[in-house]
Amino acid sequence: MGRQITISCFRFNPNIPGDKPRMQDYKLEEYEGMTLFIALNDIREKLDPTLVFDFVCRAAICGSCAMLINGRPRLACKTMTRNLPSHFTVMPLPVFKLIGDLSVDTGKWFRDLQMRTEAWIHTTKKFDFNALEVRMDNKIAEEIYEPERCVECGCCVACCITANIRDDFMGATGINRVCRFIIDPRDERADAEYFEVVGDEGGTFGCVGLMACDDMCPMELPLQENLAFVRRKMAGAGLKLTFPGIKL
Ligand code: SF4
Ligand code: FES
Numbered sequence: 001m002g003r004q005i006t007i008s009c010f011r012f013n014p015n016i017p018g019d020k021p022r023m024q025d026y027k028l029e030e031y032e033g034m035t036l037f038i039a040l041n042d043i044r045e046k047l048d049p050t051l052v053f054d055f056v057c058r059a060a061i062c063g064s065c066a067m068l069i070n071g072r073p074r075l076a077c078k079t080m081t082r083n084l085p086s087h088f089t090v091m092p093l094p095v096f097k098l099i100g101d102l103s104v105d106t107g108k109w110f111r112d113l114q115m116r117t118e119a120w121i122h123t124t125k126k127f128d129f130n131a132l133e134v135r136m137d138n139k140i141a142e143e144i145y146e147p148e149r150c151v152e153c154g155c156c157v158a159c160c161i162t163a164n165i166r167d168d169f170m171g172a173t174g175i176n177r178v179c180r181f182i183i184d185p186r187d188e189r190a191d192a193e194y195f196e197v198v199g200d201e202g203g204t205f206g207c208v209g210l211m212a213c214d215d216m217c218p219m220e221l222p223l224q225e226n227l228a229f230v231r232r233k234m235a236g237a238g239l240k241l242t243f244p245g246i247k248l
Contacts, residue, residue, distance in 0.1 A: 001029070002029045002030040002031045002032075002034075003029070003030045003082075003086055004027060004028075004029060004030070004086065005027070005028060005029075005030050005039070005081060005084075005086050005087070005088075006025050006026070006027050006086065006087040006088075007025070007026050007028070007039060007040075007043070007088060007089075007090060008023045008024070008025050008087070008088070008089045008090070009023065009024050009025075009026060009040075009043075009051065009089075009090050009101065009102065010022075010023060010089075010090065010091040010092060010101060010102065011023070011024045011051075011101055012098070012100070012101065013052065013100040013101065014098060014100065015100065023089070024048075026043045026047055026048065028042055028043065028046075028047070030081050030082065033080075034080070034081045034082070035076065035077055035078070035079060035080055035081065036069060036076040036077075036079045036080075036081055036084075036090070037055055037058055037065055037076040037077035037079075039081055040053050040076060040090075040102075041055075051101055051102075052099065052100040052101035052102060052103045053065070053067070053076070053101060053102035053103055054102070054103045055076070055077060057077070058077045059077065060075050060077055060078040060151070060218060060219075061151060062151065063075070063106070063151035063152045063153030063154070064106070064153075065077050065153075066093055066106070066153040066154050066155050066158070066218075067090050067091065067092060067093060067102045068089075068090065068091040068092070068093060068094075068158065069084070069088065069089075069090055070084060070085070070088045070089055071089070071091075072159070072216065073093055073153075073154070073155035073156075073158040073159050073216050074155065074216070074218065075153060075155075075218045076090075078218055090102060092104050093106075093154050093155070093157075093158040094158050094164060095109075095154070095157050095158055095160075095163050095164060096109055096154055096157070096158070097109075104154070106152060106153070106154045109154070109157070110152045110154075110173075113170055113173070113174050113177065116170065116174075116197065117170070117174060117177050117178055117181075117197055117198070118197065119177050119180075119181065121181070121184065121186050121187050122181075122187050122188055122189045122193075123186055123187065123188050124188060140183070140184075140185060143183050144180060144183060144184050146221070146222070147176045147177065147179050147180035147183075147221065147226060148180060149219050149221060150173055150176055150177070150219060150221060151218070151219060152173065153218060154173075155216045155217060155218060156171055156172040156173050156212075156213035156216060156217050156223060157171040157172075157173060158216075159212040159213065159215075159216045160172065160210075160212060160213055161208060161210055161212070162206045162207060162208060166201070166202065166206060168201075168202035169201075169202055169203075169206045170198070170202060170203055171213070172207075172213035172214075172217070172223040172224075172226075172227060173213075173223075174198070174203065175198065175203065175204055175207075175223075175226060175227050175230050176221060176223055176226050176227075178194060178197065178198045178203075178230055179226040179227075179229055179230050181194075182194060182229075182230065182233060190237075191233050191234070191236065191237035191240075192237050192240065192241060194230075194233065194234065194237065195234055195237040195238060195241065198230060198234060199234040199237060199238055203234070204227060204230050204231040204234050205231070205234075207227055207231075209224075211224050
């Protein structure tokens with residue numbers, strides 16, 4: 001017989017006229033290997049089919065099941081209930097637009113970030129369909145792969161004090177994305193061009209250094225290291241733009 005657990009879920013559907021935000025308790029029996037995703041699924045299948053939450057992969061790959069679990073942003077499919085107290089809360093991520101209950105619209109936020117950071121290779125080279133694939137140095141490929149591991153869950157944004165008070169802050173994930181293109185030798189953008197995108201308080205200079213992003217990222221990306229790298233580049237680019245001819 002497993003432990004009895006109580007999950008207090010945030011409930012509110014902004015699309016239902018008159019609906020009010022509230023917490024609703026669900027009691028269920030825990031069993032071996034139960035993740036929070038499985039528990040929420042059990043609630044939806046056996047207790048309450050109206051509960052809204054997101055998932056796709058169930059394997060910490062798609063990033064869609066992020067939520068506040070006892071106040072900390074985490075992936076529901078990567079969280080074992082046995083590591084939580086017998087009574088805990090689940091809430092939707094802040095910062096993102098609420099769709100309903102535990103579901104938020106991270107898709108639009110990340111699409112806007114994609115456009116804002118112009119997250120594609122900028123090159124003047126013409127693509128030749130007949131040319132052989134150009135090999136990339138393994139070390140560089142691995143360096144690029146590291147920031148590419150971001151699953152766009154939004155945990156680093158939800159726990160970020162700056163993102164919670166500034167609508168225009170791109171968060172650690174945005175800076176991580178810019179870092180990915182700066183280290184890619186195929187991208188011909190100069191530092192001054194990146195400065196236009198990330199060299200202000202909505203980018204690298206908005207971070208106040210509390211480092212919650214680093215603690216909360218479920219992929220354990222080195223977000224502060226990447227921020228420091230981009231910040232150094234942008235500080236140099238800013239000085240060169242202000243004092244043309246300066247030697248650094
Ligand atoms: Fe999620 Fe980490 Fe990507 Fe932030 S950087 S969106 S926490 S995977
Ligand atoms: Fe894909 Fe959790 S369901 S990350």
